[in-house]
């Protein structure tokens with residue numbers, strides 16, 4: 266195998282960003298059918314993306330001595346560096362890859378052979394920015410539709426129980442980024458009660474850090490909380506089986522969209538033009554203010570961008586998706 270047929274992809278660290286990298290990963294696979302593609306990233310994300318068969322080998326972060334040595338001796342022709350950090354460019358440089366392609370900035374241009382300049386956040390969708398890295402390496406953005414994320418996990422008790430009964434709605438009230446991405450919990454409760462009245466069970470989902478909000482939401486809507494009880498692939502399976510997923514602009518919204526679930530994503534301080542979840546059945550609800558998008562984690566002036574999103578707007582988005590009709594619910 267020639268050097269140019271060995272490709273390294275350093276995945277983003279965040280769930281949503283990694284799912285927005287799927288168009289690039291799939292374009293690489295199509296553009297280089299003979300190549301051996303190696304992915305480096307967080308273990309859970311590698312596992313989640315493995316079903317696409319877009320990479321052949323994977324090394325989980327943090328890299329141990331053995332993995333670092335294996336990368337150094339792999340003789341990569343090209344490394345695509347998706348995170349914008351100095352450390353990720355440094356890793357690619359240390360791998361000895363002949364071509365190292367990533368975004369310019371953060372004092373790392375000298376470590377890259379092609380430092381791709383980006384426009385302002387939101388000029389292009391992030392998935393398109395990643396595709397631009399591929400184009401810099403000669404991989405065309407071929408415009409193929411991105412298929413639903415393959416969800417491959419063993420049946421587990423919560424999923425069996427949920428899929429055996431009447432339909433359910435997943436509500437995800439968390440966002441690790443900060444409160445400027447969190448729609449008020451009281452609105453999730455109001456929406457959840459409405460969905461419960463219409464016959465859907467409410468399942469509050471998120472990570473362990475979101476357990477308190479998910480428990481409160483479940484208690485207020487007669488539902489249940491699975492926060493912190495499932496891994497990413499299990500969360501994808503739960504989303505894929507849901508009548509609808511309503512989530513803040515968080516990894517859960519991206520996971521649900523990628524899994525093909527009817528998904529409503531509520532945006533606050535960030536830009537949906539830049540990071541709206543990908544998926545065939547996604548609706549974004551955002552009410553930008555004059556200060557939007559500020560990309561701040563907290564707000565000093567009252568979170569108007571989130572307060573302006575009413576429950577009615579989210580209900581309308583659910584109706585646009587036809588999510589309740591599919592469940593036989595008016």
Ligand code: SF4
Nearest residue numbers: 534556559564569570
């Ligand atoms: S400054 Fe504006 S856009 Fe930023 S969080 Fe506050 S209200 Fe939202």
